[in-house]
Amino acid sequence: MRRLHALGRATALAVALAAATMAATMAAATSASTAVAYRTVEVGRFESVLPQGNVPTASAPVDVAPFALREAPVTVAEFAAFVAAHPEWRRDRVPVVFAERRRYLSDWRAPLVPDAPPHSPVVNVSWYAARAYCASEGARLPTWLEWEAAAAADETRRDARADPAWRARILAWYERPTPDPLPDVGGAPNAWGVRDLHGLVWEWVDDFNALFIAGDSRTQGDPDLLRFCGAGAINIVDRDSYAVLMRIALLSSLDAADGTPNLGFRCAKSL
Amino acid sequence: MNAITFDRRTLLLGGLAFALAPGARAAALPGESIYHLSATLVDQNGQRFELASRRGQPLLASMFYTSCQMVCPMIIETIHATLKALPRADAAAMRVLLVSFDPARDTVPVLAQTAAARGCDARWTLARADEPTARAIAAVLGIQYRRLDSGEFNHSSVIELIDGEGRIAAKTAKLGAVDAPFLKAIRRAREAAA
Numbered sequence: 001m002r003r004l005h006a007l008g009r010a011t012a013l014a015v016a017l018a019a020a021t022m023a024a025t026m027a028a029a030t031s032a033s034t035a036v037a038y039r040t041v042e043v044g045r046f047e048s049v050l051p052q053g054n055v056p057t058a059s060a061p062v063d064v065a066p067f068a069l070r071e072a073p074v075t076v077a078e079f080a081a082f083v084a085a086h087p088e089w090r091r092d093r094v095p096v097v098f099a100e101r102r103r104y105l106s107d108w109r110a111p112l113v114p115d116a117p118p119h120s121p122v123v124n125v126s127w128y129a130a131r132a133y134c135a136s137e138g139a140r141l142p143t144w145l146e147w148e149a150a151a152a153a154d155e156t157r158r159d160a161r162a163d164p165a166w167r168a169r170i171l172a173w174y175e176r177p178t179p180d181p182l183p184d185v186g187g188a189p190n191a192w193g194v195r196d197l198h199g200l201v202w203e204w205v206d207d208f209n210a211l212f213i214a215g216d217s218r219t220q221g222d223p224d225l226l227r228f229c230g231a232g233a234i235n236i237v238d239r240d241s242y243a244v245l246m247r248i249a250l251l252s253s254l255d256a257a258d259g260t261p262n263l264g265f266r267c268a269k270s271l
Numbered sequence: 272m273n274a275i276t277f278d279r280r281t282l283l284l285g286g287l288a289f290a291l292a293p294g295a296r297a298a299a300l301p302g303e304s305i306y307h308l309s310a311t312l313v314d315q316n317g318q319r320f321e322l323a324s325r326r327g328q329p330l331l332a333s334m335f336y337t338s339c340q341m342v343c344p345m346i347i348e349t350i351h352a353t354l355k356a357l358p359r360a361d362a363a364a365m366r367v368l369l370v371s372f373d374p375a376r377d378t379v380p381v382l383a384q385t386a387a388a389r390g391c392d393a394r395w396t397l398a399r400a401d402e403p404t405a406r407a408i409a410a411v412l413g414i415q416y417r418r419l420d421s422g423e424f425n426h427s428s429v430i431e432l433i434d435g436e437g438r439i440a441a442k443t444a445k446l447g448a449v450d451a452p453f454l455k456a457i458r459r460a461r462e463a464a465a
Contacts, residue, residue: 052420062420096302097411127410140403209409210417256410 077118134267141206142268304437336373
């Protein structure tokens, strides 16, 4: 009887513990999802470094529809919760067509156990995985134009790109090697209230496979040229925007299943 | 060097799938298969279909938009020429899938009209999908496209041989004439299946 009682207590304790753990996990998940902040970005007319018109070398400002952008890149903890909830995105289960096996979450200790600090940006994720994550948040990946428009701001100005001092500041980041581990998200907000667009990680955009196209497909010549920076660089309108140009060069060199140790993502929503 | 031919083993494995009747499909898709992508499209007859429903037969796949004056008609003509250059039985077994990246303008009637005007028979599917789906199909096919403010598109022009299990077995960027190495890759895959 006493033994049974003890067993009962142990069971009750175990159940209580499990319940508490579950509650804690759920609370953590809830707080993670409620903590996700999106900032409204209303750029209006915007001049991209990529030509948007039919003349590949001429600038043509376009209207960027108002959208909401995630305040910070998706973190390791947030992505770990996503993988736990959507096991088809575990690194040991995802089909290789969606994520290169050698890269995807390769820095994690186990399929569900990240190694990096929980609030650092998640990296080594494929475009497909980033897209699936954003869908789980009721969002999508930003387009290049949206990302570029939001990233044109500094702390006070919505478009600081003409300022050589600001350009130099951004460029300085690209000159530094990637720290290991990556710092936590949460840098200073820009004029839109969006953080970490520069200075932390590279970021996927939804139309990453749209950036380095020659002005006309008839003029492509050797299609392999698309793989090289030079082929597309001739079509960059503002060639002084080295930092942005480097982003484009990186993104256009990627396949959707790729990932790199300093490539993360954030999500966007149409308004 | 217009054709990228994959290694022999991939082709042989892919070729095996050519012979499989739909009822005899292996249960598990290979990891490289584009048919893992969940993508709903609508064809030129207004029929909805899943990309994965194309599993089981070899496929020539590309992307296009109908208002394109120059390159897209060339893609269609190049596929016609490629099919004509194949032995009759191989050509009959081949399917063609062209996905538009201009869903706003490429409605079902427009696709139907293009299919008729370009002599596309029952082997051909001209399809549309919503923009996020078209973007994902471009990703699995490794095709780049960008909509310009004018409504025109810049895009890479590539025709891919997809084996019965959804693996990209060969691709060509040569337009306007039959790409001999690409043709050879198709025939090799078919021979392996025979």
